[in-house]
Amino acid sequence: EVIESSIEMSSPYLEKKNIDVVRHVKTDVKMYCDGVHMQEVLRNLIKNAAEAMEHNGQLRISAYDTRKAIVIEVQDNGPGIDQEDLTRIFHPYFTTKNRSKNFGLGLAYCMNVMHKHGGKIDVQSKKGLGTTFILQIPITEQPV
DSSP: OHHHHHHHHTHHHHHHTTOEEEEEEEOOOOOOSOHHHHHHHHHHHHHHHHHHSOTTOEEEEEEEEOSSEEEEEEEEOSOOOOHHHHTTTTSTTOOSSOTTTOOSOHHHHHHHHHHHTTOEEEEEEETTTEEEEEEEEEOOSSOO
């Protein structure tokens, strides 16, 4: 539900650039989380991906579970992130975008939300091949 509502709420960004969204959800494990904050994390990642990609790009959102966590991957086929920037993208106020429209707080917020849930966020990127953000949320028996 969180993934679908995040995609739906992000549709203006996606439609504007004619970005195809491919869903690959292979889990039926219930995720206990703060739905509003988790939705905002996904929306932030989707928006960043849409801004990075050219028109007619592809965004792949996958979800699966391991024995310990629910894993959500947000993968784009954009230009990728420079290696020197990868070490700084989660720092508050770091941005590669136009500073007049962006404060560089989105990924720092995402990291904070994931830590509050006992989870983590990682990134893999290769210049020219795209970027994948990997969210891991621990599987718990009761609500967070």
